Amino acid sequence: MELTTLDYTVDGPIARVTMNRPAALNTMNKEFWPEIIEVFQAIDADPSIRVVIIASTGKHFTAGLDLGWAGSNSASTEPVDLGRARESFRRHVRTMQESFCIIDRCRVPVIAVVHGACIGGGVDLITACDIRIAAEGSYFTIQEVSIAIVADVGTLQRIPYLLPQGLIRELAYTGRRFPVEEARQYGFVNRVEASHDAALAAADAMAREIAAKSPLVITGIKNVLNAGRDQTIEQGLDYVALWNAGLLQGDDLPNAIRGQLSKTTPVFADLKA
Structure with missing residues (x-):
């Protein structure tokens, strides 16, 4: 498969999916959404894969939605019936949601390895994963409120299974940073490692342990x-x-x-x- 936003490799029973647009802070552009679906379709079709590790490159895990693409996508000047335009947008959002639903449904466990910032769509992504391992200094932000959007790609549906309601509402209403040290206290991350490399190594060790089971x-x-x-x-x-x-x-x-x-x-x- 030809990918522009992700690297995909298979190492024995472990599939590795790596966001690879570091210069753009791994923002989620037009190509990202169908590519993540394509990769996870390939994973589900490969019976030798037993665990998936999702990681990233550069300074941050992801800055979330590519606002330039999102802005241009909603700025059409073509005259259209308002009802039809809104129905088209609903289908557009549902397609984006599927990019993370396919991770949630994946038949094998998915481990997210977070470093730096995990913003907006990044939180949608990692809440669809089974396990979260993070590097020291990383943080999470439900950023959508700051750009006048109700988070709509999975965070608000999945995070109630991971955090207390009062905290969720604070994070979603304010958009404040949720530092990894605080996240660890609430069990949002499984463990915190000293560096990105250490977090990747911890994920690899956990993946191999899981892969050895039935x-x-x-x-x-x-x-x-x-x-x-x-x-x-x-x-x-x-x-x-x-x-x-x-x-x-x-x-x-x-x-x-x-x-x-x-x-x-x-x-x-x-x-x-």
């Missing part, structure tokens, strides 16, 4: 956790019972038990394409 079980855990956001406890219990009843039929369970009893590391087959 991929069938890992995708089951993610599926059950995601489904549970929209279910009562009773519905969630029934769902996981049905999941395990359907999928605990193969070789992974006895393979894992043998490994535990013999103190050896089991090797699990990839999922089927």
Whole structure:
């Protein structure tokens, strides 16, 4: 695939997705949104991939939406029926939302590695990930309020599962910086490392640990956790019972038990394409 805003590589069971527009602070331009979908479609189609690491380049993780592109996109002077124009814009926003929904739905865990600033759309992106590792000195900003936008690409829908309501409302109403030290106190990030390189190394070690587990079980855990956001406890219990009843039929369970009893590391087959 030809990519202009991202680098995509596969290292054994680990896929690495790296935002690569450092001179533009990795802002999310017109090309970014379809490219992230294309990359995650490729990930979902590759049964050898067991974990994804999303990282970035340059001084900051991302400054969020490319305001130059966003401004030009909304500045059309072509006469058009207002209702049709607004319906077209609704579809445009839904397309952008899909760029992060596909990360949320990804069948394997996704680890975000944040350094520097993570602003606006960057918060939308990392809240769609399973795990967040950050470098010291990094910070997060729900910036949309400062440019008169209600954040509309996923932050307000996903962050309530990660932070307390009062804090969310403060951050969303004020647009203030949420420094990584404060974020760690609330569990928004899984860990904080001394540098960007150290954060990448920590993500790599975690990814390899996850990749060594049964991929069938890992995708089951993610599926059950995601489904549970929209279910009562009773519905969630029934769902996981049905999941395990359907999928605990193969070789992974006895393979894992043998490994535990013999103190050896089991090797699990990839999922089927």
